[in-house]
Amino acid sequence: xxxxxxxxxxxxxxxxxxxxxxxxxxxxxxxxxxxxxxxxxxxxxxxxxxxxxxxxxxxxxxxxxxxxxxxxxxxxxxxxxxxxxxxxxxxxxxxxxxxxxxxxxxxxxxxxxxxxxxxxxxxxxxxxxxxxxxxxxxxxxxxxxxxxxxxxxxxxxxxxxxxxxxxxxxxxxxxxxxxxxxxxxxxxxxxxxxxxxxxxxxxxxxxxxxxxxxxxxxxxxxxxxxxxxxxxxxxxxxxxxxxxxxxxxx
Numbered sequence: 297x298x299x300x301x302x303x304x305x306x307x308x309x310x311x312x313x314x315x316x317x318x319x320x321x322x323x324x325x326x327x328x329x330x331x332x333x334x335x336x337x338x339x340x341x342x343x344x345x346x347x348x349x350x351x352x353x354x355x356x357x358x359x360x361x362x363x364x365x366x367x368x369x370x371x372x373x374x375x376x377x378x379x380x381x382x383x384x385x386x387x388x389x390x391x392x393x394x395x396x397x398x399x400x401x402x403x404x405x406x407x408x409x410x411x412x413x414x415x416x417x418x419x420x421x422x423x424x425x426x427x428x429x430x431x432x433x434x435x436x437x438x439x440x441x442x443x444x445x446x447x448x449x450x451x452x453x454x455x456x457x458x459x460x461x462x463x464x465x466x467x468x469x470x471x472x473x474x475x476x477x478x479x480x481x482x483x484x485x486x487x488x489x490x491x492x493x494x495x496x497x498x499x500x501x502x503x504x505x506x507x508x509x510x511x512x513x514x515x516x517x518x519x520x521x522x523x524x525x526x527x528x529x530x531x532x533x534x535x536x537x538x539x540x541x542x543x544x545x546x
Contacts (some may be wrong), residue, residue, distance in 0.1 A: 300435040302487055304448050306368060310375070311449035312456025313477045314405045314421045318343060319460050320470045321414070324386045329406055338407045342414040350422025367425045369488040371420055373545050376481035376509065378417040380474040385413050387471075425449055446492035482509050511525040 322339055329335035353369075361367045389409045425445060433441030464473055486507060 300432065302366070302490070303365070303428055303431045303435070306484050306488055307425070307432075307445055308452030308481060308517075310372065310424045310428070312459075313379070313481055315457040316329070316381070316460040316477055317417065317455035317474065317510065319387055319457055319465070320383055320474060323465070324383065324470055325410070328386065328389070331457065335410070338410045339414070342407075342411045343418050345411075346415050347425075348420030350419035350424075351426040351434065352422075353419070354423035355426035355430065358427055361427070364431045364434070365429055365488050368424065369485040370487035371424050372488070373483045373509070375417065375420045375424065376478035376485070378420060379412045379478050379481070380471060381473040382413060383471050389413055434478065437526035441526030451485040457532045478509075479511075482507075 322336065325335060325339055354367075373501075390408070429442050429445035432445055433434060436444075460473070464476075468476070
């Protein structure tokens with residue numbers, strides 16, 4: 297596969313995983329904050345804010361990277377680690393604020409927690425778009441790289457959101473689904489590293505490390521899927537159809 301197509305695939309995958317992670321986090325935080333619309337607005341505002349910060353920070357320094365494909369692969373790996381951690385943190389944030397399980401938090405209580413929770417993941421995702429657009433600009437200077445990158449990412453985002461919402465969320469635990477998305481991100485990072493200019497030992501070590509992480513993520517995701525299908529000693533499948541997506545993972 298040509299380097300330009302590898303980057304195109306990476307942009308589409310990052311868009312799909314970003315939107316899928318957003319759907320998971322929105323539904324988790326809605327359940328935790330008891331459907332508070334102000335909390336929903338805080339999540340969306342934080343996602344856009346930190347995504348813009350990540351795009352600006354990476355985009356301003358994109359020309360300084362000697363191997364931008366390696367940087368993009370690293371960002372994919374970091375996003376793969378942060379996505380399950382953020383989903384896990386969403387389940388713990390209300391307890392960390394000292395709120396009672398039945399207490400509804402207002403905007404001023406939930407906004408700082410949401411901003412801190414989303415910052416690492418959203419900055420990384422925003423940086424992925426910026427570095428991907430810069431790589432496309434270097435490979436195909438005749439095209440409008442930003443528009444091309446935005447089209448690829450938005451296409452992946454639309455497809456990912458539909459698949460996760462309609463197909464996966466009713467049958468998978470949110471944390472398990474986040475691990476599955478992490479495995480996809482890590483696999484994409486492996487694809488990008490195949491076209492990077494590295495020494496034989498560096499390339500082998502990077503591939504083995506990412507492959508191991510992808511395998512662990514996939515195994516964790518498989519375990520997360522059994523929680524709603526009734527396999528294992530405890531069946532957590534909700535009795536009300538369609539309520540799985542709004543039920544906290546724990």
